[in-house]
Amino acid sequence: SRGLAEQLRGPKCSSWLYGHIPELLFSEEYGDHEFQWQEKYGPVYPIQGYFGGSFALRLSLAHFYAHPIVQESRLVISDPSTVKYITNSGVFAIGPSQEKAATVVFGRRNVFVVRDGDHRRLRSWMNSSFSSNSIRTLLPIIRDTATKLVDRWEALGFPGNTVDVSGILNDATLDTTGRAILEYHFNALDGQSDLAKVQRGMLDTLGSPTKFAQLAAQLADATLPYIPDIVLRYVFELPIPTMGMFQEYKKLTDELSLRLLAVKRKRQALGKNQDFISSFSNSDEGSGDDDFGVHLRTILVTGQDTTGGTLGWVLYKLAEMTDFQQQLREEIRLTRPTEQADYNAMPLLNAIINEILRMYSSLPLAERVAVADCILPLSQPITTRAGANISELPIKKGQCVYVAIASYHRLASIWGPDAHEFRPSRWLDEKPCKGQALGPYASLLSFFGGPAVCLGWRLAILEIQVIVVELLEKYVLSLPPADNNRLRTRLAVTLVPETLDGKRQIPIHIERVT
Numbered sequence: 001s002r003g004l005a006e007q008l009r010g011p012k013c014s015s016w017l018y019g020h021i022p023e024l025l026f027s028e029e030y031g032d033h034e035f036q037w038q039e040k041y042g043p044v045y046p047i048q049g050y051f052g053g054s055f056a057l058r059l060s061l062a063h064f065y066a067h068p069i070v071q072e073s074r075l076v077i078s079d080p081s082t083v084k085y086i087t088n089s090g091v092f093a094i095g096p097s098q099e100k101a102a103t104v105v106f107g108r109r110n111v112f113v114v115r116d117g118d119h120r121r122l123r124s125w126m127n128s129s130f131s132s133n134s135i136r137t138l139l140p141i142i143r144d145t146a147t148k149l150v151d152r153w154e155a156l157g158f159p160g161n162t163v164d165v166s167g168i169l170n171d172a173t174l175d176t177t178g179r180a181i182l183e184y185h186f187n188a189l190d191g192q193s194d195l196a197k198v199q200r201g202m203l204d205t206l207g208s209p210t211k212f213a214q215l216a217a218q219l220a221d222a223t224l225p226y227i228p229d230i231v232l233r234y235v236f237e238l239p240i241p242t243m244g245m246f247q248e249y250k251k252l253t254d255e256l257s258l259r260l261l262a263v264k265r266k267r268q269a270l271g272k273n274q275d276f277i278s279s280f281s282n283s284d285e286g287s288g289d290d291d292f293g294v295h296l297r298t299i300l301v302t303g304q305d306t307t308g309g310t311l312g313w314v315l316y317k318l319a320e321m322t323d324f325q326q327q328l329r330e331e332i333r334l335t336r337p338t339e340q341a342d343y344n345a346m347p348l349l350n351a352i353i354n355e356i357l358r359m360y361s362s363l364p365l366a367e368r369v370a371v372a373d374c375i376l377p378l379s380q381p382i383t384t385r386a387g388a389n390i391s392e393l394p395i396k397k398g399q400c401v402y403v404a405i406a407s408y409h410r411l412a413s414i415w416g417p418d419a420h421e422f423r424p425s426r427w428l429d430e431k432p433c434k435g436q437a438l439g440p441y442a443s444l445l446s447f448f449g450g451p452a453v454c455l456g457w458r459l460a461i462l463e464i465q466v467i468v469v470e471l472l473e474k475y476v477l478s479l480p481p482a483d484n485n486r487l488r489t490r491l492a493v494t495l496v497p498e499t500l501d502g503k504r505q506i507p508i509h510i511e512r513v514t
C-alpha cells in the first residue's frame, strides 16, 4: 500500500504523460489551477505526477535512482499543521527535481541538498553573516547600493519616461549580496561585470518565457530525477552555447571564490575576522577550498531574483496605487529613517512589502520528499473518496509533496474572507494572520520555515525597505497610459512579472518628485 494519499479527493487528470504538473508549474498565470483546486479540495489534496501510473516505466527508470520516488501521485499541502510538520520534523528532504536542479547550478553538497548534521554544520557558519546583528551593520552598504541605483536611473534617462525597471533591480540585489556578504564589488549596476552578465544569461535561459523553453523546463522537471549525476556532468560539458554558459559561470565563480579565499587568508594573518569568508575558512567546511565556489554560487543566485522580483512587484503596485504611494512618501518624509529600527517602525512601508510577499512570494512552492514512512498531522479532518473521515494522514517513504506557499497565503481560515484580495491595509489591522506563525517574518511562509528557513530573509527585507524608501523620496511612479499595463505572474525559477504579451518586464512611468 502507498499510504492514504491515493485515497484523497483531488482534480481529475487529463495527461497521462505529464499529469497535473503543467497546470501546477507552467500555467499562464501562476496559480490559475492551484488556487481553484484548493477552494474545491481543501488544503491537502493529491495531484497526478509525471508518467501517471505506468508501473513498467517507473520500474525501468527506478534503477537509475537511489531512492524510490512515488511519481504518480504528489500531495499539494497548505494545511498549517501539516506544513509545520514538513518544515520541522526532519522527515522530509528537498524533492527530486529541485535536488537535481540545485546540484546542476550550484554544485554538489550545496545547502539545499545536504541533510541533518551536514546541513546544521553548513548553516552554522553561513548563519553568522546573516544574523540580525550582522545585517544591521550592513545598512550603509545597502544605502550605498540604493544611491547607485538612483544614479543608474538618472544615467539611463528614466525620469520623464516609461521604462522597464525589472533588470536593474536584479543588478542592485546582486551588488548588495556581493558587497554585503562577500566584500566584493560586482558592479552589476555599472554594467561592467562579466560574472553578473553570465549569471543573468543563465537565469534568463533557465526561466525563458518561450514555448520551447517551457517545454524544455517541463521535460527537465520530469526526467532530471532519473538522470545519474555522472551523465548530467557530461551533458553540461557538451559544446553547445547553453552549456557553454553554465561552464563559463562555474569557471568564473570558482576563480572568484579562490581569489576571495586567498585575499582573506592574507588579511586573517593580521588578526581575527568574523565575516562570511573567514568563518568558512575557519570552519570544518573550510577543509576543501573547492566547496566555497558551491556556496558562493548558492547565495549569489538565491539572493538575486527573489529579492529583485519582490522589489519589482512593490514598485509596480505602488505605481498602481497612487494614493497609497503618496501616503507612503509622506510617511518617509516624517520618519527620515536612518537606523534599521526606523525602517521597521514604518507601518505603510512594511504593509506594502508584507502584502507583496504574501501575494507574490518569489518561491511559491517547495518540493519535498518523505525520507521515511510517517503520519502527517492535519488541522482539519479530510473526507476520503470512500467517505471516511480521517484526522491524520499516513504516507510512505518516497512520497513527493509540494509545500504550497502561495496557496497557504490564500487560506480564508488564516487570512480572512478577503484572502485573495491584494490589500496592504490588512497589515495595519490588529492581527492579519489568524494562525500561528510558520515562518520567521510577519507570520508569512514566503521565507519557508524550520531548519531550512531562508538564509537571507533579514538581508532581503532590509534591502527592499531601503531601496523603496530611496526611490520614493526621489520619484513618483505611475502606470503607463496604455491599456496594456497589466502584469501577470509566471513561475520561471522564481515568480516573475510578465506583460500580457509575454515579455519579462515591469513598465513604469517615472517622474522626479518636485
Ligand code: HEM
Binding pocket: 111, 112, 113, 123, 177, 298, 299, 300, 302, 303, 304, 306, 307, 310, 361, 362, 363, 365, 366, 367, 445, 446, 447, 448, 451, 452, 453, 454, 455, 456, 457, 459, 460
Ligand atoms: C524576498 C526575497 C527572498 C525570498 C522570498 C526567499 C525565499 C526562500 C525560500 C522559500 C526558501 C526555501 C526554499 C526551499 O527549501 O525549497 C529559501 C531558502 C534559501 N534562501 Fe531565500 N529568499 C529570499 C532572499 C534570499 C537572499 C537575499 C539570500 C541570500 C543572499 C537567500 C538565500 C537562501 C538560501 C541559501 C536558502 C537555502 C536554505 C537552506 O536550505 O538551508 N534568500 N529562500
